[in-house]
Amino acid sequence: MSRLTKRKVPRVLPGSLITLRRKCGKASCRCATGDPHESPALSYSVAGRTKMLTLRPEEVAEVARAVARYRMSVNDLAAEAQGELDEFVARVKASRASDRR
Numbered sequence: 001m002s003r004l005t006k007r008k009v010p011r012v013l014p015g016s017l018i019t020l021r022r023k024c025g026k027a028s029c030r031c032a033t034g035d036p037h038e039s040p041a042l043s044y045s046v047a048g049r050t051k052m053l054t055l056r057p058e059e060v061a062e063v064a065r066a067v068a069r070y071r072m073s074v075n076d077l078a079a080e081a082q083g084e085l086d087e088f089v090a091r092v093k094a095s096r097a098s099d100r101r
């Protein structure tokens, strides 16, 4: 069994898949003249601080899927909560209004 198949694949990940661009500092490197090194990374937040985890190529697809699933779940929950809030506010206001009659 390979290292990849043994690893647990995350279902949801809170964060963003980003591309880090950097210059390595070697004067002879292509990056010195404006073609920076690029590496995929997961940007995430811990206690309000942004952290970066650089990713291996074989990790990118699963991270992208987990980030997308997280975002979808959050959007679904936010939409459901907004609907509940609208209904609750309307119901409470209506009952307050009928109390005043």
Ligand SMILES: [Zn+2]
Binding pocket: 023, 024, 025, 026, 029, 030, 031, 032, 037
């Ligand atoms: Zn370089």
